[in-house]
Amino acid sequence: MRLAQKRIAGPVRKAKIIQSAASLFAKKGFSGTKTREIAQRAGVSEALIFKHFPSKEDLYAAILAKESPVPGLLSKVKSLAGEQKDVEVFSVIARTVVGGAPDSDLMRLILFSALENHEMSDMFFHNHIRVFYDFLAGYIQQRIDDGAFQPVQPLIAARAFMGMLIYHRLLTVLFQAQLPQPAEDISQTFVNIMMNGLKIPSPEGAFRMSDQIKKPRKRTARKV
Amino acid sequence: MRLAQKRIAGPVRKAKIIQSAASLFAKKGFSGTKTREIAQRAGVSEALIFKHFPSKEDLYAAILAKESPVPGLLSKVKSLAGEQKDVEVFSVIARTVVGGAPDSDLMRLILFSALENHEMSDMFFHNHIRVFYDFLAGYIQQRIDDGAFQPVQPLIAARAFMGMLIYHRLLTVLFQAQLPQPAEDISQTFVNIMMNGLKIPSPEGAFRMSDQIKKPRKRTARKV
DNA sequence: ACATGGTAAGTAAATACTTACTATAATGGA
DNA sequence: TCCATTATAGTAAGTATTTACTTACCATGT
Numbered sequence: 001m002r003l004a005q006k007r008i009a010g011p012v013r014k015a016k017i018i019q020s021a022a023s024l025f026a027k028k029g030f031s032g033t034k035t036r037e038i039a040q041r042a043g044v045s046e047a048l049i050f051k052h053f054p055s056k057e058d059l060y061a062a063i064l065a066k067e068s069p070v071p072g073l074l075s076k077v078k079s080l081a082g083e084q085k086d087v088e089v090f091s092v093i094a095r096t097v098v099g100g101a102p103d104s105d106l107m108r109l110i111l112f113s114a115l116e117n118h119e120m121s122d123m124f125f126h127n128h129i130r131v132f133y134d135f136l137a138g139y140i141q142q143r144i145d146d147g148a149f150q151p152v153q154p155l156i157a158a159r160a161f162m163g164m165l166i167y168h169r170l171l172t173v174l175f176q177a178q179l180p181q182p183a184e185d186i187s188q189t190f191v192n193i194m195m196n197g198l199k200i201p202s203p204e205g206a207f208r209m210s211d212q213i214k215k216p217r218k219r220t221a222r223k224v
Numbered sequence: 225m226r227l228a229q230k231r232i233a234g235p236v237r238k239a240k241i242i243q244s245a246a247s248l249f250a251k252k253g254f255s256g257t258k259t260r261e262i263a264q265r266a267g268v269s270e271a272l273i274f275k276h277f278p279s280k281e282d283l284y285a286a287i288l289a290k291e292s293p294v295p296g297l298l299s300k301v302k303s304l305a306g307e308q309k310d311v312e313v314f315s316v317i318a319r320t321v322v323g324g325a326p327d328s329d330l331m332r333l334i335l336f337s338a339l340e341n342h343e344m345s346d347m348f349f350h351n352h353i354r355v356f357y358d359f360l361a362g363y364i365q366q367r368i369d370d371g372a373f374q375p376v377q378p379l380i381a382a383r384a385f386m387g388m389l390i391y392h393r394l395l396t397v398l399f400q401a402q403l404p405q406p407a408e409d410i411s412q413t414f415v416n417i418m419m420n421g422l423k424i425p426s427p428e429g430a431f432r433m434s435d436q437i438k439k440p441r442k443r444t445a446r447k448v
Numbered sequence: 449a450c451a452t453g454g455t456a457a458g459t460a461a462a463t464a465c466t467t468a469c470t471a472t473a474a475t476g477g478a
Numbered sequence: 479t480c481c482a483t484t485a486t487a488g489t490a491a492g493t494a495t496t497t498a499c500t501t502a503c504c505a506t507g508t
Contacts, residue, residue, distance in 0.1 A: 007472055007487055031256035035464060045489045050465060114398040115336055149422040155403060156413045160388040167387030174338040189380045197421035198373045231453055259498060269455045274499060
Protein backbone atom coordinates (compact mmCIF):
# COMPACT_ATOMS: atom_id res chain seq x y z
CA MET A 1 0.00 0.00 0.00
CA ARG A 2 1.38 3.35 -1.03
CA LEU A 3 2.64 5.46 1.82
CA ALA A 4 4.25 8.62 0.52
CA GLN A 5 1.72 10.46 -1.54
CA LYS A 6 4.30 11.85 -3.90
CA ARG A 7 8.01 11.79 -4.39
CA ILE A 8 9.70 14.73 -2.65
CA ALA A 9 13.24 16.13 -2.70
CA GLY A 10 15.56 14.38 -0.27
CA PRO A 11 16.26 17.35 2.09
CA VAL A 12 12.55 18.19 2.33
CA ARG A 13 11.71 14.61 3.21
CA LYS A 14 14.52 14.49 5.77
CA ALA A 15 13.16 17.60 7.46
CA LYS A 16 9.73 16.02 7.65
CA ILE A 17 11.18 12.90 9.24
CA ILE A 18 13.05 15.05 11.79
CA GLN A 19 9.89 17.01 12.62
CA SER A 20 7.85 13.84 13.09
CA ALA A 21 10.54 12.18 15.15
CA ALA A 22 11.02 15.26 17.38
CA SER A 23 7.34 15.36 18.14
CA LEU A 24 7.31 11.69 19.14
CA PHE A 25 10.58 11.83 21.09
CA ALA A 26 9.13 14.78 23.03
CA LYS A 27 5.97 12.83 23.76
CA LYS A 28 7.39 9.38 24.50
CA GLY A 29 11.14 9.71 24.92
CA PHE A 30 13.82 7.88 22.99
CA SER A 31 13.06 4.39 24.34
CA GLY A 32 9.32 4.83 24.14
CA THR A 33 9.34 5.86 20.49
CA LYS A 34 9.44 3.10 17.85
CA THR A 35 10.84 3.65 14.36
CA ARG A 36 7.63 2.22 12.94
CA GLU A 37 5.73 5.07 14.66
CA ILE A 38 8.11 7.72 13.30
CA ALA A 39 7.61 6.33 9.81
CA GLN A 40 3.83 6.36 10.19
CA ARG A 41 3.84 9.94 11.51
CA ALA A 42 6.08 11.05 8.61
CA GLY A 43 3.98 9.17 6.09
CA VAL A 44 6.86 7.09 4.76
CA SER A 45 8.16 3.55 5.08
CA GLU A 46 10.43 2.58 7.93
CA ALA A 47 13.19 1.77 5.46
CA LEU A 48 13.29 5.38 4.25
CA ILE A 49 14.26 6.59 7.71
CA PHE A 50 17.40 4.51 7.38
CA LYS A 51 18.12 6.00 3.97
CA HIS A 52 18.54 9.34 5.75
CA PHE A 53 19.98 8.32 9.14
CA PRO A 54 22.36 5.47 9.95
CA SER A 55 20.42 4.65 13.13
CA LYS A 56 17.61 5.74 15.42
CA GLU A 57 20.28 7.10 17.74
CA ASP A 58 21.69 9.29 14.94
CA LEU A 59 18.25 10.70 14.22
CA TYR A 60 17.86 11.59 17.88
CA ALA A 61 21.28 13.24 17.97
CA ALA A 62 20.39 15.28 14.88
CA ILE A 63 17.35 16.62 16.71
CA LEU A 64 19.25 17.58 19.85
CA ALA A 65 22.01 19.17 17.79
CA LYS A 66 19.65 21.53 16.03
CA GLU A 67 20.32 25.12 16.89
CA SER A 68 17.34 26.85 18.35
CA PRO A 69 18.44 30.45 18.49
CA VAL A 70 16.98 32.70 21.15
CA PRO A 71 14.92 34.87 18.79
CA GLY A 72 16.69 38.19 19.33
CA LEU A 73 15.58 38.18 22.93
CA LEU A 74 18.90 38.18 24.72
CA SER A 75 20.00 41.33 22.87
CA LYS A 76 16.81 43.10 23.95
CA VAL A 77 17.36 42.07 27.54
CA LYS A 78 20.98 43.21 27.34
CA SER A 79 19.85 46.59 26.07
CA LEU A 80 17.55 47.02 29.06
CA ALA A 81 20.33 45.80 31.33
CA GLY A 82 22.56 48.55 29.96
CA GLU A 83 19.99 51.07 31.11
CA GLN A 84 19.67 49.40 34.51
CA LYS A 85 15.93 48.99 34.10
CA ASP A 86 15.71 46.21 36.68
CA VAL A 87 12.01 45.52 36.49
CA GLU A 88 12.02 45.49 32.69
CA VAL A 89 15.04 43.17 32.53
CA PHE A 90 13.36 40.62 34.76
CA SER A 91 9.97 41.20 33.17
CA VAL A 92 11.07 40.44 29.64
CA ILE A 93 12.60 37.14 30.73
CA ALA A 94 9.56 36.30 32.85
CA ARG A 95 7.10 37.06 30.03
CA THR A 96 9.10 34.93 27.64
CA VAL A 97 9.13 31.84 29.84
CA VAL A 98 5.69 32.18 31.47
CA GLY A 99 4.30 33.04 28.04
CA GLY A 100 5.39 29.71 26.64
CA ALA A 101 9.04 29.66 25.48
CA PRO A 102 10.58 27.16 25.17
CA ASP A 103 7.47 25.40 23.84
CA SER A 104 6.01 22.25 25.36
CA ASP A 105 7.72 19.82 23.02
CA LEU A 106 11.09 21.46 23.59
CA MET A 107 10.60 21.44 27.38
CA ARG A 108 9.72 17.76 27.25
CA LEU A 109 12.68 16.96 25.01
CA ILE A 110 15.07 18.73 27.38
CA LEU A 111 13.71 16.75 30.32
CA PHE A 112 13.55 13.40 28.53
CA SER A 113 17.08 13.75 27.19
CA ALA A 114 18.36 14.56 30.67
CA LEU A 115 16.46 11.70 32.32
CA GLU A 116 17.51 9.26 29.62
CA ASN A 117 21.05 10.47 30.23
CA HIS A 118 21.74 11.35 26.64
CA GLU A 119 25.30 12.60 26.20
CA MET A 120 24.06 15.76 24.47
CA SER A 121 21.53 16.69 27.12
CA ASP A 122 23.87 19.15 28.88
CA MET A 123 24.53 21.01 25.64
CA PHE A 124 20.83 20.90 24.79
CA PHE A 125 19.90 22.38 28.17
CA HIS A 126 22.55 25.05 27.87
CA ASN A 127 21.40 26.18 24.43
CA HIS A 128 17.84 26.67 25.56
CA ILE A 129 17.78 27.68 29.21
CA ARG A 130 21.15 28.31 30.76
CA VAL A 131 21.85 31.17 28.37
CA PHE A 132 19.48 33.40 30.40
CA TYR A 133 20.68 31.97 33.67
CA ASP A 134 24.30 32.98 33.10
CA PHE A 135 23.38 36.43 31.88
CA LEU A 136 21.15 37.02 34.88
CA ALA A 137 23.87 36.08 37.36
CA GLY A 138 26.18 38.64 35.76
CA TYR A 139 23.52 41.32 35.84
CA ILE A 140 22.64 40.69 39.48
CA GLN A 141 26.33 40.92 40.43
CA GLN A 142 26.53 44.28 38.66
CA ARG A 143 23.48 45.64 40.46
CA ILE A 144 24.86 44.45 43.81
CA ASP A 145 28.06 46.36 42.98
CA ASP A 146 25.90 49.38 42.10
CA GLY A 147 24.29 49.21 45.52
CA ALA A 148 20.84 48.63 44.04
CA PHE A 149 20.56 44.99 45.17
CA GLN A 150 21.26 43.46 48.54
CA PRO A 151 24.46 41.38 48.70
CA VAL A 152 23.40 37.84 47.81
CA GLN A 153 25.21 35.18 45.78
CA PRO A 154 24.35 36.08 42.17
CA LEU A 155 24.25 32.46 40.94
CA ILE A 156 21.86 31.51 43.71
CA ALA A 157 19.67 34.51 42.99
CA ALA A 158 19.65 33.79 39.26
CA ARG A 159 18.74 30.18 39.99
CA ALA A 160 15.94 31.40 42.27
CA PHE A 161 14.40 33.53 39.53
CA MET A 162 14.82 31.00 36.71
CA GLY A 163 13.40 28.44 39.15
CA MET A 164 10.17 30.37 39.57
CA LEU A 165 9.74 30.58 35.81
CA ILE A 166 10.84 27.13 34.74
CA TYR A 167 8.94 25.37 37.54
CA HIS A 168 5.80 27.19 36.47
CA ARG A 169 6.33 25.96 32.91
CA LEU A 170 6.97 22.44 34.19
CA LEU A 171 3.70 22.38 36.08
CA THR A 172 1.76 23.49 33.01
CA VAL A 173 3.61 21.21 30.57
CA LEU A 174 3.72 18.05 32.71
CA PHE A 175 0.68 18.33 34.96
CA GLN A 176 -1.57 20.75 33.05
CA ALA A 177 -1.56 22.84 36.22
CA GLN A 178 -2.52 26.18 34.68
CA LEU A 179 -3.31 29.07 36.98
CA PRO A 180 -6.49 31.06 36.28
CA GLN A 181 -4.61 34.38 36.09
CA PRO A 182 -3.34 35.71 32.76
CA ALA A 183 0.31 35.04 31.95
CA GLU A 184 1.09 38.74 32.29
CA ASP A 185 -0.15 38.85 35.90
CA ILE A 186 1.73 35.68 36.77
CA SER A 187 5.01 36.94 35.32
CA GLN A 188 4.62 40.31 37.04
CA THR A 189 3.95 38.64 40.37
CA PHE A 190 7.16 36.61 39.98
CA VAL A 191 9.10 39.79 39.18
CA ASN A 192 7.49 41.62 42.10
CA ILE A 193 8.41 38.88 44.58
CA MET A 194 11.93 38.73 43.16
CA MET A 195 12.39 42.49 43.49
CA ASN A 196 10.49 43.18 46.71
CA GLY A 197 9.87 39.90 48.51
CA LEU A 198 6.67 39.04 50.34
CA LYS A 199 7.30 40.89 53.55
CA ILE A 200 6.00 44.38 54.05
CA PRO A 201 9.01 46.18 55.48
CA SER A 202 8.80 47.22 59.08
CA PRO A 203 9.01 50.98 59.84
CA GLU A 204 12.81 50.63 60.37
CA GLY A 205 13.04 50.59 56.60
CA ALA A 206 16.39 49.10 55.74
CA PHE A 207 16.35 46.34 58.35
CA ARG A 208 17.10 43.17 56.42
CA MET A 209 16.36 39.53 57.11
CA SER A 210 19.70 38.53 55.61
CA ASP A 211 21.36 39.88 58.76
CA GLN A 212 18.94 37.94 60.90
CA ILE A 213 19.32 34.72 58.97
CA LYS A 214 23.12 34.85 59.03
CA LYS A 215 23.24 35.23 62.78
CA PRO A 216 20.91 32.60 64.19
CA ARG A 217 21.77 33.36 67.86
CA LYS A 218 18.95 34.00 70.30
CA ARG A 219 17.60 37.52 70.37
CA THR A 220 15.86 39.32 73.17
CA ALA A 221 12.39 40.68 72.50
CA ARG A 222 12.62 43.99 70.69
CA LYS A 223 10.58 47.03 71.55
CA VAL A 224 9.14 48.97 68.67
CA MET B 225 23.18 -21.16 36.81
CA ARG B 226 21.66 -20.52 40.18
CA LEU B 227 20.36 -17.00 40.65
CA ALA B 228 18.75 -16.62 44.06
CA GLN B 229 21.30 -17.56 46.68
CA LYS B 230 18.70 -18.90 49.07
CA ARG B 231 14.98 -19.31 49.30
CA ILE B 232 13.35 -16.30 50.95
CA ALA B 233 9.85 -15.56 52.23
CA GLY B 234 7.56 -14.32 49.49
CA PRO B 235 6.84 -10.83 50.88
CA VAL B 236 10.56 -10.20 51.46
CA ARG B 237 11.39 -11.26 47.93
CA LYS B 238 8.59 -9.09 46.58
CA ALA B 239 9.97 -6.07 48.42
CA LYS B 240 13.42 -6.75 46.94
CA ILE B 241 11.94 -6.89 43.44
CA ILE B 242 10.11 -3.59 44.04
CA GLN B 243 13.27 -1.93 45.32
CA SER B 244 15.31 -3.12 42.33
CA ALA B 245 12.60 -2.12 39.88
CA ALA B 246 12.16 1.33 41.44
CA SER B 247 15.84 2.02 41.12
CA LEU B 248 15.86 1.04 37.46
CA PHE B 249 12.60 2.82 36.62
CA ALA B 250 14.08 5.98 38.19
CA LYS B 251 17.22 5.62 36.12
CA LYS B 252 15.78 4.54 32.79
CA GLY B 253 12.02 5.12 32.87
CA PHE B 254 9.33 2.52 32.27
CA SER B 255 10.08 1.95 28.56
CA GLY B 256 13.83 1.98 29.03
CA THR B 257 13.79 -0.68 31.75
CA LYS B 258 13.64 -4.33 30.67
CA THR B 259 12.23 -7.09 32.91
CA ARG B 260 15.43 -9.05 32.35
CA GLU B 261 17.38 -6.15 33.95
CA ILE B 262 15.00 -5.96 36.93
CA ALA B 263 15.48 -9.69 37.48
CA GLN B 264 19.25 -9.38 37.29
CA ARG B 265 19.27 -6.45 39.73
CA ALA B 266 17.03 -8.37 42.15
CA GLY B 267 19.11 -11.53 41.78
CA VAL B 268 16.22 -13.71 40.65
CA SER B 269 14.87 -15.17 37.41
CA GLU B 270 12.60 -13.17 35.16
CA ALA B 271 9.85 -15.71 35.72
CA LEU B 272 9.77 -14.97 39.43
CA ILE B 273 8.81 -11.35 38.78
CA PHE B 274 5.67 -12.66 37.12
CA LYS B 275 4.93 -14.85 40.13
CA HIS B 276 4.53 -11.66 42.14
CA PHE B 277 3.13 -9.22 39.55
CA PRO B 278 0.75 -9.94 36.68
CA SER B 279 2.69 -7.60 34.38
CA LYS B 280 5.50 -5.08 34.20
CA GLU B 281 2.85 -2.35 34.21
CA ASP B 282 1.44 -3.71 37.51
CA LEU B 283 4.89 -3.68 39.09
CA TYR B 284 5.31 -0.05 38.05
CA ALA B 285 1.89 0.89 39.42
CA ALA B 286 2.77 -0.78 42.74
CA ILE B 287 5.83 1.44 42.97
CA LEU B 288 3.94 4.66 42.25
CA ALA B 289 1.19 3.68 44.65
CA LYS B 290 3.54 3.29 47.57
CA GLU B 291 2.90 5.82 50.26
CA SER B 292 5.89 7.92 51.01
CA PRO B 293 4.82 9.83 54.04
CA VAL B 294 6.31 13.24 54.66
CA PRO B 295 8.31 12.24 57.73
CA GLY B 296 6.58 14.37 60.32
CA LEU B 297 7.69 17.48 58.52
CA LEU B 298 4.37 19.02 57.62
CA SER B 299 3.26 18.98 61.25
CA LYS B 300 6.45 20.77 62.29
CA VAL B 301 5.90 23.38 59.62
CA LYS B 302 2.29 23.78 60.71
CA SER B 303 3.42 24.33 64.30
CA LEU B 304 5.73 27.16 63.18
CA ALA B 305 2.95 28.54 61.00
CA GLY B 306 0.73 28.70 64.07
CA GLU B 307 3.32 30.94 65.71
CA GLN B 308 3.62 33.07 62.55
CA LYS B 309 7.36 32.52 62.40
CA ASP B 310 7.56 33.39 58.74
CA VAL B 311 11.27 32.90 58.23
CA GLU B 312 11.25 29.57 60.07
CA VAL B 313 8.23 28.28 58.13
CA PHE B 314 9.92 28.94 54.80
CA SER B 315 13.30 27.85 56.11
CA VAL B 316 12.20 24.40 57.17
CA ILE B 317 10.67 23.72 53.78
CA ALA B 318 13.71 25.16 52.01
CA ARG B 319 16.17 23.09 54.06
CA THR B 320 14.16 19.95 53.39
CA VAL B 321 14.13 20.34 49.61
CA VAL B 322 17.56 21.93 49.12
CA GLY B 323 18.95 19.38 51.56
CA GLY B 324 17.89 16.49 49.38
CA ALA B 325 14.25 15.47 49.91
CA PRO B 326 12.69 14.00 47.88
CA ASP B 327 15.78 11.95 47.02
CA SER B 328 17.23 11.69 43.51
CA ASP B 329 15.49 8.46 42.57
CA LEU B 330 12.14 9.80 43.71
CA MET B 331 12.64 13.08 41.81
CA ARG B 332 13.50 11.13 38.68
CA LEU B 333 10.52 8.79 39.12
CA ILE B 334 8.16 11.74 39.48
CA LEU B 335 9.51 13.30 36.29
CA PHE B 336 9.66 10.08 34.28
CA SER B 337 6.12 9.11 35.26
CA ALA B 338 4.85 12.54 34.23
CA LEU B 339 6.75 12.53 30.92
CA GLU B 340 5.66 8.98 30.16
CA ASN B 341 2.14 10.11 30.90
CA HIS B 342 1.45 7.44 33.46
CA GLU B 343 -2.09 7.70 34.78
CA MET B 344 -0.84 7.77 38.38
CA SER B 345 1.68 10.52 37.86
CA ASP B 346 -0.62 13.27 39.12
CA MET B 347 -1.30 11.38 42.34
CA PHE B 348 2.40 10.57 42.67
CA PHE B 349 3.35 14.24 42.27
CA HIS B 350 0.71 15.30 44.73
CA ASN B 351 1.85 12.89 47.42
CA HIS B 352 5.41 14.09 47.28
CA ILE B 353 5.48 17.75 46.34
CA ARG B 354 2.13 19.41 46.12
CA VAL B 355 1.44 18.76 49.77
CA PHE B 356 3.81 21.62 50.70
CA TYR B 357 2.59 23.74 47.83
CA ASP B 358 -1.02 23.74 48.97
CA PHE B 359 -0.09 24.37 52.59
CA LEU B 360 2.14 27.30 51.62
CA ALA B 361 -0.58 28.97 49.59
CA GLY B 362 -2.87 28.86 52.61
CA TYR B 363 -0.21 30.24 54.90
CA ILE B 364 0.65 33.10 52.54
CA GLN B 365 -3.03 34.02 52.28
CA GLN B 366 -3.25 34.14 56.06
CA ARG B 367 -0.19 36.38 56.37
CA ILE B 368 -1.57 38.71 53.69
CA ASP B 369 -4.77 38.94 55.76
CA ASP B 370 -2.60 39.67 58.82
CA GLY B 371 -0.99 42.58 56.97
CA ALA B 372 2.45 41.00 57.21
CA PHE B 373 2.73 40.16 53.49
CA GLN B 374 2.01 42.33 50.50
CA PRO B 375 -1.17 41.44 48.59
CA VAL B 376 -0.10 38.93 45.97
CA GLN B 377 -1.92 35.86 44.63
CA PRO B 378 -1.06 33.16 47.19
CA LEU B 379 -0.98 30.30 44.68
CA ILE B 380 1.42 32.24 42.47
CA ALA B 381 3.63 33.10 45.45
CA ALA B 382 3.63 29.48 46.67
CA ARG B 383 4.54 28.35 43.17
CA ALA B 384 7.35 30.92 43.10
CA PHE B 385 8.89 29.60 46.31
CA MET B 386 8.47 25.89 45.51
CA GLY B 387 9.88 26.74 42.07
CA MET B 388 13.11 28.07 43.54
CA LEU B 389 13.54 24.90 45.58
CA ILE B 390 12.42 22.26 43.10
CA TYR B 391 14.33 23.82 40.19
CA HIS B 392 17.47 23.78 42.30
CA ARG B 393 16.94 20.09 42.98
CA LEU B 394 16.29 19.45 39.30
CA LEU B 395 19.57 21.06 38.31
CA THR B 396 21.50 18.94 40.79
CA VAL B 397 19.64 15.69 40.03
CA LEU B 398 19.53 15.97 36.24
CA PHE B 399 22.58 18.05 35.35
CA GLN B 400 24.81 17.61 38.43
CA ALA B 401 24.83 21.42 38.63
CA GLN B 402 25.80 21.72 42.30
CA LEU B 403 26.61 25.17 43.63
CA PRO B 404 29.77 25.52 45.75
CA GLN B 405 27.90 27.02 48.71
CA PRO B 406 26.63 24.79 51.53
CA ALA B 407 22.98 23.74 51.35
CA GLU B 408 22.20 25.87 54.41
CA ASP B 409 23.45 29.07 52.71
CA ILE B 410 21.55 28.24 49.53
CA SER B 411 18.27 27.62 51.34
CA GLN B 412 18.69 30.77 53.43
CA THR B 413 19.34 32.85 50.31
CA PHE B 414 16.14 31.49 48.76
CA VAL B 415 14.20 32.38 51.92
CA ASN B 416 15.81 35.81 52.07
CA ILE B 417 14.88 36.61 48.47
CA MET B 418 11.36 35.31 49.05
CA MET B 419 10.91 37.46 52.14
CA ASN B 420 12.80 40.60 51.15
CA GLY B 421 13.43 40.53 47.41
CA LEU B 422 16.65 41.70 45.75
CA LYS B 423 16.04 45.42 45.78
CA ILE B 424 17.32 47.56 48.56
CA PRO B 425 14.30 49.71 49.43
CA SER B 426 14.53 53.38 48.60
CA PRO B 427 14.31 55.82 51.55
CA GLU B 428 10.55 56.15 51.00
CA GLY B 429 10.30 52.83 52.75
CA ALA B 430 6.89 51.37 51.87
CA PHE B 431 7.00 52.30 48.19
CA ARG B 432 6.26 49.05 46.38
CA MET B 433 7.08 47.88 42.88
CA SER B 434 3.75 46.09 42.67
CA ASP B 435 2.13 49.50 42.23
CA GLN B 436 4.64 50.40 39.54
CA ILE B 437 4.25 47.12 37.68
CA LYS B 438 0.48 47.35 37.60
CA LYS B 439 0.55 50.79 36.07
CA PRO B 440 3.06 50.71 33.23
CA ARG B 441 2.38 54.30 32.09
CA LYS B 442 5.32 56.65 31.54
CA ARG B 443 6.62 58.39 34.61
CA THR B 444 8.51 61.66 34.78
CA ALA B 445 11.98 61.65 36.36
CA ARG B 446 11.67 61.74 40.14
CA LYS B 447 13.82 63.89 42.35
CA VAL B 448 15.15 62.26 45.48
C1' DA C 449 2.81 -35.35 51.51
C1' DC C 450 1.97 -30.90 50.64
C1' DA C 451 2.77 -25.96 50.11
C1' DT C 452 5.52 -22.62 48.51
C1' DG C 453 9.66 -20.55 46.37
C1' DG C 454 12.20 -20.78 42.34
C1' DT C 455 14.07 -21.60 37.39
C1' DA C 456 15.32 -23.32 32.46
C1' DA C 457 13.42 -23.23 28.42
C1' DG C 458 10.28 -21.62 25.68
C1' DT C 459 6.46 -18.55 22.96
C1' DA C 460 4.56 -14.83 20.33
C1' DA C 461 5.13 -10.43 19.31
C1' DA C 462 7.86 -6.42 18.89
C1' DT C 463 11.97 -3.98 17.39
C1' DA C 464 15.84 -1.71 14.75
C1' DC C 465 17.63 -2.22 10.68
C1' DT C 466 18.77 -4.49 5.77
C1' DT C 467 18.07 -6.04 1.10
C1' DA C 468 16.64 -6.28 -3.35
C1' DC C 469 13.70 -4.38 -5.91
C1' DT C 470 10.25 -0.71 -7.99
C1' DA C 471 8.88 4.00 -9.29
C1' DT C 472 9.77 8.47 -10.77
C1' DA C 473 12.31 12.52 -12.20
C1' DA C 474 16.29 14.41 -14.58
C1' DT C 475 19.57 14.37 -18.26
C1' DG C 476 21.76 14.28 -22.63
C1' DG C 477 22.22 12.66 -27.23
C1' DA C 478 19.89 11.99 -31.50
C1' DT D 479 10.97 16.84 -29.13
C1' DC D 480 11.70 12.10 -28.00
C1' DC D 481 13.64 8.38 -25.74
C1' DA D 482 17.11 5.62 -23.44
C1' DT D 483 19.88 5.99 -19.60
C1' DT D 484 20.97 7.46 -15.13
C1' DA D 485 20.12 9.23 -10.62
C1' DT D 486 17.38 9.45 -6.85
C1' DA D 487 13.25 8.53 -3.96
C1' DG D 488 10.78 4.99 -2.12
C1' DT D 489 8.93 0.31 -0.44
C1' DA D 490 7.68 -4.85 0.51
C1' DA D 491 9.58 -8.31 2.57
C1' DG D 492 12.72 -9.86 5.30
C1' DT D 493 16.57 -10.73 9.30
C1' DA D 494 18.43 -11.10 13.80
C1' DT D 495 17.65 -9.80 18.07
C1' DT D 496 14.98 -8.22 21.88
C1' DT D 497 11.02 -8.22 24.81
C1' DA D 498 7.23 -9.39 28.11
C1' DC D 499 5.41 -13.15 29.65
C1' DT D 500 4.22 -18.54 30.12
C1' DT D 501 4.90 -23.35 31.12
C1' DA D 502 6.28 -27.39 33.14
C1' DC D 503 9.14 -28.75 36.12
C1' DC D 504 12.57 -28.76 40.27
C1' DA D 505 14.00 -27.52 45.08
C1' DT D 506 13.11 -26.64 49.72
C1' DG D 507 10.62 -25.87 54.03
C1' DT D 508 6.78 -27.35 57.02
